Amino acid sequence: MSVAIGDRLALHGGPPAVTLDQTEALRWPIVEREEIDAVTAVATSGQWSLSPVSAAFEEEFAAYHGVRYAVAHTNGTAALHAAFFALGLGPGDEVIAPSATYWATAMPVLAVGAIPVFADIDSATMNIDPADIARRISPRTRAIVAMHGGGMPCEMDPIMDLARRHGLKVVEDASHAHGARYKGRRTGTFGDVAAFSLQTSKLCPSGEGGVLITNNQEYFERTILLGHYERIGTLPTEANQRFQHTSYGFKYRISPFSAALGRVALAKLDARNQRRNDNIRYVLERLDQLPGLQAPVLPPYIERVYYGQPRVIYDATALGGLPVDRFVEALKREGARVSGGTTLRHRGGLHTQPVFTERAHPAFHHPANAESMARVRYGPGTLPVTEAPPRNRINLPTFPRADRDLLDQYVEAFRKVARHADDLH
Numbered sequence: 291m292s293v294a295i296g297d298r299l300a301l302h303g304g305p306p307a308v309t310l311d312q313t314e315a316l317r318w319p320i321v322e323r324e325e326i327d328a329v330t331a332v333a334t335s336g337q338w339s340l341s342p343v344s345a346a347f348e349e350e351f352a353a354y355h356g357v358r359y360a361v362a363h364t365n366g367t368a369a370l371h372a373a374f375f376a377l378g379l380g381p382g383d384e385v386i387a388p389s390a391t392y393w394a395t396a397m398p399v400l401a402v403g404a405i406p407v408f409a410d411i412d413s414a415t416m417n418i419d420p421a422d423i424a425r426r427i428s429p430r431t432r433a434i435v436a437m438h439g440g441g442m443p444c445e446m447d448p449i450m451d452l453a454r455r456h457g458l459k460v461v462e463d464a465s466h467a468h469g470a471r472y473k474g475r476r477t478g479t480f481g482d483v484a485a486f487s488l489q490t491s492k493l494c495p496s497g498e499g500g501v502l503i504t505n506n507q508e509y510f511e512r513t514i515l516l517g518h519y520e521r522i523g524t525l526p527t528e529a530n531q532r533f534q535h536t537s538y539g540f541k542y543r544i545s546p547f548s549a550a551l552g553r554v555a556l557a558k559l560d561a562r563n564q565r566r567n568d569n570i571r572y573v574l575e576r577l578d579q580l581p582g583l584q585a586p587v588l589p590p591y592i593e594r595v596y597y598g599q600p601r602v603i604y605d606a607t608a609l610g611g612l613p614v615d616r617f618v619e620a621l622k623r624e625g626a627r628v629s630g631g632t633t634l635r636h637r638g639g640l641h642t643q644p645v646f647t648e649r650a651h652p653a654f655h656h657p658a659n660a661e662s663m664a665r666v667r668y669g670p671g672t673l674p675v676t677e678a679p680p681r682n683r684i685n686l687p688t689f690p691r692a693d694r695d696l697l698d699q700y701v702e703a704f705r706k707v708a709r710h711a712d713d714l715h
């Protein structure tokens with residue numbers, strides 16, 4: 291069939307569907323006047339280590355989440371280390387965590403001497419599967435880590451229910467989910483402790499930075515004891531003050547430059563999340579109408595945000611068996627910054643990494659962990675959903691600052707490729 295030149299696929303020499311400049315529309319972090327002024331104010335103050343800006347950021351972060359304590363850290367990894375330390379975890383303890391995550395969700399468990407036990411994810415949410423958590427609970431289990439992947443809240447009701455029934459603590463890794471809600475309540479406010487990363491790519495970026503939040507005074511004090519020696523002398527529990535000249539060995543306070551950027555990011559968080567969400571919803575609703583493409587359906591009680599994961603599921607059978615890779619290739623040639631298909635890099639989970647398969651961390655060899663190590667399995671074959679490479683997804687940008695015109699061009703790119711599916715075999 292001959293097609294008008296304007297409608298020809300870019301792959302076949304036609305004009306691409308996406309022609310607008312995408313640099314600004316997709317740029318992150320966003321730098322506006324407030325970001326520059328905030329950093330300049332710290333610079334000119336000369337207070338580059340200890341600054342009232344850091345305390346102000348903590349107060350605002352705590353108020354946003356409606357919690358008693360927020361402690362800003364050098365990064366999210368430090369905040370997670372502090373979370374496990376705050377709970378008093380150590381050798382002989384097991385912590386159930388997802389494996390399909392950035393390493394900092396689980397590695398600080400080893401840093402306190404405890405053992406991560408990985409649970410599989412639910413293929414619909416890509417978050418830790420409560421049913422698999424239940425299967426992994428042992429007499430040594432002390433805590434569960436819920437990581438809200440890509441901004442999608444975990445199923446917190448069954449997780450909190452399991453925790454209550456088994457007397458376990460819950461740590462939320464909310465590094466991807468600033469501002470998301472589950473059943474009306476913000477992620478980070480369900481568990482005993484939550485940690486957030488503020489690294490540059492995150493929804494509330496400060497450059498490098500992290501925050502631990504909790505309502506529990508003991509956990510707050512232990513957080514300060516671990517890595518904030520300059521504040522130990524002010525702790526309400528006088529006995530703790532004797533550690534003020536040493537701390538417990540770490541120095542985790544946030545840089546005031548980061549705190550200043552974090553304050554601006556927090557003030558703009560809801561508006562910026564809203565813009566991403568509106569843009570993504572606009573595109574997904576339209577792609578869902580096309581043959582072979584399906585947008586994920588969210589339960590009504592989930593108000594997710596998009597650190598990542600805007601995607602459609604591809605069904606080749608609705609497009610005459612056209613392989614997903616070919617569809618993605620054609621989209622890319624149309625100028626759409628998409629990824630997906632079978633060529634997507636898939637690392638297969640933390641549990642397949644050498645530090646676990648070779649038991650390369652000293653915590654694995656602590657005598658108190660011997661019983662756990664005789665039972666806990668790592669390596670391929672232990673977490674089927676986590677290990678399965680996603681084959682049928684097409685990932686989209688998060689469109690942080692895109693206008694309708696660009697979104698319409700993306701939709702048109704998909705429409706065009708779907709319309710020409712027969713020419714692509």
Ligand SMILES: Cc1ncc(COP(=O)(O)O)c(C=O)c1O
Pocket residue numbers: 365366367368391392394395437463465466486487488489498499500
């Ligand atoms: C899920 C998750 N947890 C923790 C972290 C660690 O945070 P940071 O990089 O600020 O140390 C990150 C990312 O960086 C992350 O993606």
